[in-house]
Amino acid sequence: MAGGWSRDGAVQEQIDTSVADAVAQARDKLSAGVSLSHCEECEDEIPQARRDALPGVRLCVACQAEVDGFQARQLGYNRRGSKDSQLR
Template sequence: MAGGWASDGAVQEQIDSSLEDAVARARSQLPTGESLLHCEECDAPIPEARRQAVPGVRLCVACQSEHDRQQGGAAGYNRRGSKDSQLR
C-alpha cells in the first residue's frame, strides 16, 4: 500500500533495487584470475585449501580480514527516505 504519488509496489521496488545493488557490489569485489601462492600484502604463504576455496585469492586470511574491516563502512543509499534518515 503506497501513499501519495507512489505506485502500489514502490516500496518493494525500492527494496529489490537496493538488494540488487548490494549483490552487484559484492560480486564486483570477488577476486578473479589465478590465486597467488603468497599474500600481496605481507608475503605470507596462502594455504592450498584457501586457494581452492576462493579462486583468484590474493591475500592471506589475516590481511583479508583487515581489508574487510576497513571496507565495512560502505553502506548503500537509503532510497526510502524515511524521516529517521533525514534527521541524521
C-alpha cells in the first residue's frame, strides 16, 4: 500500500532497485583473470598466497584496504531509502 502521491508498488520498486544496485556493485568488485605479481599502486610484491586465493588480484593488502575504506566513505547516503526520496 502506497501513501500520498506515490503509486502502488513504488516502495517495492525502490527496494528491488537498491538490491540490484548492491548486487551489481558486489559483482564489479570480484576480480578475475591473471593476478599481478606486484601491486599497481605501490609496486610491493603481492604474496603468492594472496594471488592464489584471489584470481585477478591487482593490489597488495595495504592498498586494497585503503581503496575499500575510501569506497565505504563514498557510500554514506542511500537516496532511495531516505524519507526525502521521490516517493513524497
